[in-house]
Each structure stands twice: as C-alpha cells, then as structure tokens.
Amino acid sequence: MALKLDRTWQERVEQIEKGGSEKYHEANASKGKLFVRDRLARLFDDSSWKEDGKFANAETEGLPADGVITAIGKVDGRTVCVMANDSTVKAGSWGAKTVEKIIRIQETALKLKVPMFYFVDSAGARITDQIDMFPNRRGAGRIFHNQVKLSGMVPQICVLFGPSAAGGAYIPSFCDIVIMVDGNASMYLGSPRMAEMVIGEKVSLEEMGGAKMHCSVSGCGDVLAADEPEAIEAARSYFTYMPANYQTASALQEAVPAVEKDLEKLIPANQNVPFDMHQFIEGLIDKDSFFEVKALFAKELITGLARIEGRTIGIIANQPKQKGGVLFHDSADKAARFITMCDAFGIPLLFLVDVPGFMIGTRVEKAGIIRHGAKMVAAMSSASVPKISVVVRKAYGAGLYAMAGPAFEPDACIALPSAQIAVMGPEAAVNAVYANKIAALEESERPAFIAEKRKEYQENIDIYRLASEMIVDDVIQADALRDNLASRFELYAAKDVVFSERKRPVYPV
Template sequence: MPIDPQLLKDLHKRRETALLGGGEEKMAKRKEKGLLPARERLLELFDEDTFQEFGMHAKHSCKSFGMEKKKMPGDGVVTGTGYVDGRPVAAYAHDFTVGGGALGRIHAKKVCDLIDYAIKAGIPVVGVNDSGGARIQEGVDSLSGYGEIFYRNVQCSGLIPQIAIIAGPCAGGAAYSPALMDFLIMTRKNANMFICGPQVIEAATGEKAELAQFATADAHASVSGNIHLIAEDDAHAIELAQTLLSYLPANNIDDAPHHLRETMSLDPIKRFNDLVPADPKSPFDVHEVIDVLADEETFFEIMPDFAKNLVTGFARIDGAVVGIVANQPNVKAGCLDIDASDKGARFVRVCNIYSIPIVTLVDVPGFFPGLEQERRGIIRHGAKMLFAYASATVPKITVIMRKAYGGAYLAMCSADLGADLVFAWPTAEIAVMGAEGAVNIVFGKELKASDNPAAKRAELIDSYRDEFASPYQAAANAFITDVIEPAQTRSCVSLGLHSLLSKRETRPPKKHGNIPL
C-alpha cells in the first residue's frame, strides 16, 4: 500500500520550514553582510551530497516569557555529518537567524548528541560559532547546556580532532567551548570573541576599551594567542578547516593521513648550503629552510601572527605528514620567551596526540632575558616545552643549524629530551652559552691583564668554539647522530622519518603527567 500523499506533503512542508531558518528576510540580510547561513556553511564544508542532518525537526520546550509562541526551527543550530575530501566529519553551525543562535536546552542537546556520535564513530568535530550566547528565558537550563558541551569538549580532547570556527559573536561562557578545542579559526570581519564586553569592563574596572583592542581576530591572533588562524570570510574559514583536516587523522588511534611516495627524493639540495649566514649573529628567515625541506607548497603554518620567534606548522616530506617547530632568527634572535614556549608546547602536544612526527629546526641562543619575563614566569612557561617534548612518543627528528645554547638547547628537543635522531650542520654551536659570554665569565681577569685584550678575546673565543661548542665535540660524546652537510638535510630527515613511522613507544601507566601550567 503506497504511503499517504498527505503525509509526504506534510513532511516536505516541515522540511521547507526548517530550511528557511529564521525566514527569507533574515537570510537575505545575513548574505548582504557577506555571511553564509548556517546550513550553507555546513554544505560548503562537506563534499557534495554527503551532508546528513541530525535533529532538523527539534524545537525548544520553553514555555516562559512568551517563548511558547515563538517558532524556532532547529532550535537555532544545524547539526549533522558529512564527508570532507572523502573522510567522515561531524559538524554543527549556530543559526543566528533563529533567536540569535542563542543556546537553550534542546539546542545544547543537539550539539551534545552530535559530539557523542563523533566520539563513538571516531571522527573529527567542526563547530561554527555564531551565537548571541545563553538563552536568558531558559535560565539555568542554558547554563547546564554549556556545561554539558564543555564536558564533552574535554572528553574529546586527545581522542578526536576538534576545530572551532568563530564566524560571528562568541561572548561570555560561549567562548569556552572553542577554547577547549584543538584549533580556532576566526573570521576577520563580523566576528568577535570575549568574556566581558567594553561596558562590563568599564563598569567593573573603570577601564575604557574598544572591541578592536581585545575581541577581534587580529587581537586574538597577535596579542592574546587565543586563536590559531585568521580567515578573511566564511568561505576562507571553511577552506582553512578543510586544509587542517587534511593533515589530521580521524582519531588518536589512526595514523596521520600520510601519502607516501613510491620513491624518496634523496639527492643533495645545494640550496641548503646558502640559506644560513656564516656569521652566527646574522639573522635569516627560517621559512626559507622549511620551504626547501618540505614538499612544495605543503607547509601550513599554525599561529603565524603570535610569538613569531617560533614557527610552527604542518607539512609533508616525501608525502609523510610532519609537524615542524623552528626557531625564527629574524625575530628576537630566535630566543624562546613565554609566548613562544606556550605556542611550541601546545603544538608539540597536538602532534603527539594525533601521531604526527615532529621535525625541530634549531637556532636558539637561549631563553629570552629580562625582568618582565622572569616576573611573569619564564621558568614555568619554558618548562612546558621540556615537558611537551619529553612526554611525546611520536617520531622526533632534530636538526641543529646554528646556535643551541643552554636550557633552550634542551627545550628544542635534544637527544636527552627523547629525540630519535639529531643531525647538526657544521655551522652548529652546542654549548652552555655563547662563546663570547663564556670567555668573559671564565677569562675576564686574564683579559683585563692582557697587553692586547681584543686579540686575546678573539683567540679564546675561537678556542672555546673548537673545544666546547663544536658539533664534532657533541658527536664524539654521542649527543648527536651525525654532522651533515646542509645539502643532505632533506634526505637525512626523509630517510629517518620513513624508518620511524612504525615507531611504538610506551610509558609507565598513569592518569596523566602534571604539566607546569
């Protein structure tokens, strides 16, 4: 017996109502601002015809403050699964056209149900944030909804990748769900994120602050370090999310999505020999080294605008996915400061979670000196780098290009911190401190008594470099694997990387380490 046509008619009518969200007029106004509607954001994310929506017919159950009269299709959020480049992903998008995308009990349940599904399926979660915050009319139910989402964000952490896109307002408690996720992408226009707005700040502290100072993508990317990537618009944000997913496995048990080549490129690359200046004090751009080391146009930098003295990002080397951590001599001479330590430690831990090998490029004169750094806790923050590398069990390959001094040498993944392979260029200097500083401390009195202190200092500096800082001295003591010609860097890293992809390392059982937060 065929299905009753009236039932089909009713179904189609209900779907059409849901698809319209807050109505055609509100949809049009959003598009005028360059904003995609919630459902279109997900359709852009997923491969064509793969989006399977969850909870299209859900609606709020609040009957106070006149809410019983309001129609809110989908309760202000669109959720579902689909495929991104042929791989399954779960995603949700707040619908600002429906009640400002504010969160209520059913709204939160839809998001929680989707995350629970992602956990069971072992697939990534992408969340598009564009919401007016908690639905005041639902009171504590809204707060409880946020709490349940936060709880699931934490359950997902280290289990499946989580990517947040901030594409509209994200204020108050709503900001903490993105903050608990692995990566945050924020659009430069139409988006802001903060805990307390300008009016609240002024009322509480007397300070006058504009949103541009603390709530925009530029502020979060360069000052607070709360976000990882800036997008120009919705479409660009979705593109960045898709690129991120291409470097990440579906979950913590899967291997990274390597696309290994049949043959490795093992020929020497002479350009490496010319990239780094002979003078250890001369700056250079480490991006040039990364571009030659990685497969062409595969380096995807993470947090490019924050703590620029350390460069982090994903790349491929002969098709193998790697995370790259590199000192940037062009900025603060490549020193590790508080922000760089936080940035580096976080990135290393993400790589370790998702079985992504780490390649570390070293040219570090030490931790950044200064009263402010000391008072703000450089010891605690710098220790995060030590902790992150020492606790990482993924393949770790280190290349020492020039300076590697003191505690910063250790913090940039020395053999003592668990590096599987450590290569050094002939230009490398590995020591407690730089030659000039060491000579001044050890031979200060002798230099003052010398007839020609300048000549004597130069002699002692050369002697110190030869006897105490030479890469061959470190190699003689088995602290490095080999001293190599820079031109051999890619072949050495690629060979080592491919041999280490089968690495399995276990640690004593425990709940978790106590990282110095």
C-alpha cells in the first residue's frame, strides 16, 4: 500500500525514523529491548553519524528504511560502518532493499578499510521477496561473501540483540566477536517449530539457539551480556583493543599498574594442585584491562585481550582450575580462533603454560581431537606477530607444542623456577617405564623404588638443566615477569616476518 506523496521532507523523515508501529515498540520495550536508533546513539561517539538508504522503500507503508539502518560514523574517535536491523519493522526481516543496503555499507567498509559493526535483530528473509533478494548476484549471499572479504582486513563486530535466523545466522559466524544479550538473543538455522515439523524434535528456542547455549556449549557466542546497554558497552570496549585495519596498530593506552599480587605464592609447589590462572593474569596485566573472550566456553583454556604498560596483547592461558588445564577439542578450537584473530590484526601473543597435555580416550578421539588439536598448532605456528611463551608450571607432551613451545619459534620461551618440561609427568613416566619392574617387586619395596625413580626423573627434567641446554631462553622469578614481558613486547614490536612463501595453507579442519 502506497503512502501519500504530498508530505513534506520533515514529515517523511519523522515517519521513517519512528520505525514500525507503536505496538511493536511496546512489545520490544517489554522485553528490555531498545529501539534501533537508541542502540546506535549508544554506539556512536556523537550524533554526527550519517545514514544511507534512509528512504529505501519509503513509499511502501509499513516498511520504513526497509527495516535496516546503514550508517557511517565515529566510534572511539575512529570511522566505522554499521548495519542495524529494526525489529519494529517486519521483525527486522530482510527484503530486497534491506539486502542491497547491507551490501552497500559493506562495500563502503571495503573501500575505506574501516571496521564493520553488525547490530543483528532479525527474523530472517521475507519469503515474499525471495526472488529479488535470495538467488541473484547481489542477493543475500553477497553479504556473507563480503564478510569473508572483510575478514582479517578490518575488525567485524557483531552484537546480537534478538534472533538471527536461518541464513542470517551466518552474519554472526563470520564476525570476529559475537556479543549476545541474555534472554533475547538467539541464532539458529531452523526454528524450533521447523525442527518439530521436519525432524520431529521438540525443543525450546533457548535450548536450540539461545544466548547461554551458544556462549557455553556451541562456542558461537563470545560474550554473554546481561542487557543491551552492557552489550553495546562491551562492543565499544572490545573495539578499543583493535586497530582500524590490518595495516595499522592498536593504539597505545596510558599505562596502569597491575593489581598487587605475590605471583610466586599463587603457584602451588605440587604440580597437581590446581590454582586460578585468572589471578595470575591479574597480577601481570594493567589493572582492569582484561577483556575475556569465550569465558563460558571450554573453560580449561583462557583467551582474552589485555594490556601490559598500555600495549595491547592477546593471552592464551591454561586454566588448572578447570579439568586440570587439559586441552580438549573445544579448547583447541577456541585457541585457534583467538590466535588467528590476534595475528590478523597484529596483536602480540602471550602464552601462559600449565598444561598436562591433550585429553585422551575414546570419546575425544571420536570427537576428532587430533584434527582439532592440529588447528591450534597450525594457528599458533603460523602466527607471525610477537609470541612469548611462559612456562608457569608443567608443560607436558603435545601441550608444550600447542602452547608455543621452543620448536615453534616463539620470540622468547621463558620459564619460572616452578616450571617442568617433559613428555609426561614423573608419576606417569615412572609407571610407564618401570611397570614390569614395579610389578615384580615386593609390595613393601615398591614405594621406595617409585620415589627414587621419580626423583631421578625430576632431576633429569630440572628447569635449570633445560636452561643450560638453551631449551628455554631464561628462568626468572614470577614477580619479575610483568616488567620482563613489558620490555620484551616493546622490543619485539618491529617484528616483520613472513611465515612461509605460499598462496595459503591447507588448513586442518
């Protein structure tokens, strides 16, 4: 249905900027959802942002701006491009003009090499528009094609406020980070209703594709926000760690002292006693500078952005408090993704090592742990940014390799006095090597024999012996580590290497 054509410019603009019907605004408000233009007001530094395609479908009633806002403006003082669904207009669904607007703003980001923000709140495609927006050369598929082009060129940041349904679910998946609003955000290829109709599965939306599920189980979500203001603030905060594009560097911030902690006392003498690596990280980095990524997913590995003396770094750390810090297929995926993102944008990497190795057993072999572990090793090995590996306690087996061990050309491999580097721990090693001998001994003789062999093994893997053999570059006290890292990252900042000459690797998937 066409609108009246005799309206003034002001009337037209006001009508468009109101969005959809009042009842849809009220429905969103009842769920704690902000209007799309209010979301953008919180994102942009000021009101000077410029909107393109405002009058798209303006002559059709009920489709102001065709349900999406595309704009260019300043965030953190830097130019960015944004697309934002308006869920008061046809539930934020995509029509032909919606798709064209998104493609055009992506093309602007490509031309200017500026970051791209996606504010997603969409029920998916409008079936009525499928011929115009689905199969053709500038159809919806071009959006994903452009995302792949933008990947690694500029940061792509997704905030998911509501649904991201069907093919639209791939927008978050191609972004560098996905921030999801608890209780409202969801993503799925097929809705619960479709799942019941097609495969007979009865499942709730939250179980199938809710924010908590994706942030803790599937790993598709990176940050779980309590509400929309928190989600938008998280997006702005994350962006402060990012450069504008791959050709620039993250801005140096004002240095802030770390939280005062006795790092040495945090590390238990017994290699098998767990401790919280978060506490150790807190004592190394600038206070309140840790932005954790995938905090709820694969908790045995910690990944996040931080600053040391104002310099942005990426941290990959084993977490002994969770599953003993053993690496699983999910934690390997988590590490590979994070390392790749940091390497793409020139962010130096710090590995904090306390790892017994990769998990073993039938369940993980069936889940493809070898294949997934190879992803982590490949990502770490090929990363050309400055890399420092710090062996905090144990570094056993392939865990040493995955955490940027000496063979993988870290710029430095540093050990604390508490470090142990070996194929396996003393207990397992003695049992493996001397199993028959132990079995042949009288039971009363076994404890002394085992203790003696463990002592011999400990002496063989003594960290100072490894330093003498130049396997590690330095052994330092934990309380000197922050200053050492700050100096090294500054000195390594000019690193400029090509990993190997080729078109691209055959990536292990």
